[in-house]
Amino acid sequence: MSDPAVSWSRVRDRGMIGLRADLSVGVVRKALQKACGLPVPETRRLSVRDDRRLAWMSPDELLLVLPRAGTAPVLAAVAEAMEGRHHLAVDLSDARALFRIEGPGARETLAKGAPVDLSPAAFGLHDFRRSRLGQLAAAFGQVAEEPDAFEMVCFRSVAAHVERWLDVSCRPGSLPGVF
Structure with a gap:
């Protein structure tokens, strides 16, 4: 959910x-x-x-x-x-996994795990960062503005972990409301 x-x-x-x-x-x-x-x-x-x-x-x-x-x-x-x-x-198709995170809370969801300034003033359409999601290497960029949509790439070997992380991070009521 x-x-x-x-x-x-x-x-x-x-x-x-x-x-x-x-x-x-x-x-x-x-x-x-x-x-x-x-x-x-x-x-x-x-x-x-x-x-x-x-x-x-x-x-x-x-x-x-x-x-x-x-x-x-x-x-x-x-x-x-x-x-x-x-x-x-x-x-690298079989070595990487691609995720799409979208909606008004997409920015806040990524900000929970990435040490990147994801405020709208600092990170906009077509911005891209190679960073971390928690302890995992990841890279992500904003691909649409309405609604906010981001695509994130990680190693395929940790994709199941990223899926669980996203499940938890997207739970109803879990967004901090910072942005």
């Missing part, structure tokens, strides 16, 4: 590609943009187009989330676009 102000779901049938390259090089950014179909996001941001998200993970790392069926074609496009350039592109 969840609070009417917030709900969560595990998003299935999504592919995830981890990309590593020198993102400070313009030709690399252009090649990745062409292959992924999205501009390389700025620091701690998401680029979003339709059902694709390209997330900034670190100065040399991106995470592309897309429909699972598109994973192999994009990996091939990255290999072609980056030919001769130092890079890594790997299918």
